[in-house]
Amino acid sequence: MVGEVGLRKWGWVAFFLAPSLVGLLVFVLGPILSSLGLTLFEWNLLKDPQFIGLDNFKELYHDKDFWIAFRHTLTFIAYYIPAVLLTALITALLLNQRLRGVSFFRTAFFVPVVASWVVVAVIWKWIFNPRFGLLNFLLAKIGIEGPAWLFDPDTALYAIIITSVWKDTGFVAVMLLAGLQNIPETYYEAAKIDGAHSWQRLRYITLPLLTPSIFFALIISLINSFQVFEQAWLMPERFARSGTSVVVEQIVRNAFSYSRMGYAATMSWVLFAVIFAITFIQIRLQKRWVNYDI
């Protein structure tokens, strides 16, 4: 095979690629493209799909449940992204210290990332329980009457945001830690000789040189948070669900509970378009603040 050229060589390439390429085409690219076609159909899985043109898009435009879910998703993002980036940055700075046992802490902070959302939800539902929970117990100790958290549609989303930040901090911190460890030590030594104190070193060396990692973490977190689902599905109590519906939950309900495959596909493609547009804008704007000159 080695040394073969032309068609013969490409035959071998295709042969070895075939197992994964066929899987990719049949199980990933095929369904993605057919879901785009499905947006023009009504299909309940029991009857043949019916062509309805752009009716799914028109219905979506007037679907108040979808737009409420979209607003909740944006609220989630507005609080989650700054909070997770800040906590992850602080965690990464701490984990970057040359301390005894730092490997243990690096592992410990990553444990919530690999924990299942079901497990995390059970733990935090107890913490947020208004009568028996840890958080309101501690708040009561300092004279504060805690809210009903996951039982109240006005506070349930914030409880979900807090839990999400706790769970994802380790993941984002690892990305930032990799960036921190790429910054040459000589920059800090030179700054120290010039008399820069620790805040100035952070402000003028660490943060600018960490911007590629922050940018990467921002993009990944933004994409993930537009697709927020498990926590919003598992955590709120029944009577608070009106305050926590999110876009992916609407997609799941329409596809698997209401058997409206065409409509669910339409929601998915609208969500994809929004994520694509925002990611595209972020990439265009990165020139203004991301510094790749190490």
Place this chain on the structure above:
Amino acid sequence: MFRRLFTLCLLVVVVMGVMPRHSQAQDSVSITYFTFSAAPDHLEDLDTIIAAFEAENPTINVEVETAPFADYFTLLQGDFVADDAPDVFELNYENFVTYAANDVLLDLSASLSADAPYYSAALGAFQYEGAQLALPESFSTVLLFYNADLFDQAGLEYPTAEWTWVEAMEAGKAIRALGDDTWGIYSPVQFWEFYKKAGQNDCSFFNEDMSESTINSPECVEALETMMSLIDEDVMPDPVEQAGVSPEELFQNGQVGMLVTGIWMFGAFAELPFNWDVQLEPGLAHKGHHFFANGVAVAKSTEHPAEAAAWAQYLTSSEVAANVRVTSGWELPALDKPEYFATYLEQTPPTNRAAVFQSLESPIVPPVIVRQNEMQDSVNALLEAVVNGELDAQTALDLAKEELDGFLEE
């Protein structure tokens, strides 16, 4: 070398293609049966029924496929999409209309024995536009469970079959007075309880020809206000007071005097350390009880309609199947044969098991439309808004009418 390898692969595919796929005898017929209610606890019981059926029908072989309820309908739809539907399968009443309306079920009217002893209400529930599109397999209902010890402590007489919600409320207040963590009644505020209470008050979610929703009629509003009065009068905990503890746990903890729940809880409550019993649920204008039913349908696409129909009828109406179900505690067969239930009635607790069958005299079946799940979610969301104090009963049901009318139109 590439050509040789390619030829070899092709040869393997061809050889696999010409190999016989089934080696079974030609005179025997295999049918598939897809179930959610048998697994995991009653697979052996199902095998017993199948063995008896196959002994009587030696040319028919029943192959069982199972799935948990949560995944069952997604998988069933997947089978229909793939044109690989099971020959015979279970359907709960709420999903029956969706499948019937999509014309995928075989009409069993012609093959149904005239002497099959089904409850007529149950048989009627699985008819659609004059055709018998499924057979009733089992039924279940909801009763008033009460903690007799708490009634004794409060100096109250036990609930009677004649009680209305007025008497229940009075008793509930007396039990509530026993302690801060003791509640009088728990009757959930959700779709399934609401359509039943509405039925007790002569209200239906839809008019007779299903052209319009009547969910905001004065009778429905009154039914919802009665449900809410339990929370408003502090006889039942609100969601925050309940704090995630299930109503069944409250009852098991001895914290609630009366609980409206299903007879499927008999087993879980059997070992409770206090005396308890059941009674007919209190009524509003009249009595009304849930009639939950599972049915067995045959796919219109089956290649063996006669054999599939024979199995469906045997599973749902034979004495063997009925006895297996009753003795194993695997749901009650929907059969009008009191002698089949003698062993069931002898078991205690509860002492008053006869109430299960008395409830059949006032059955209320769920309102069912093609867009069933959307209706349930929509009504539940509005009921939640009432419980949260965001809407009053009238406003919530006016909104519900708008949404339900929309589901009927499409």
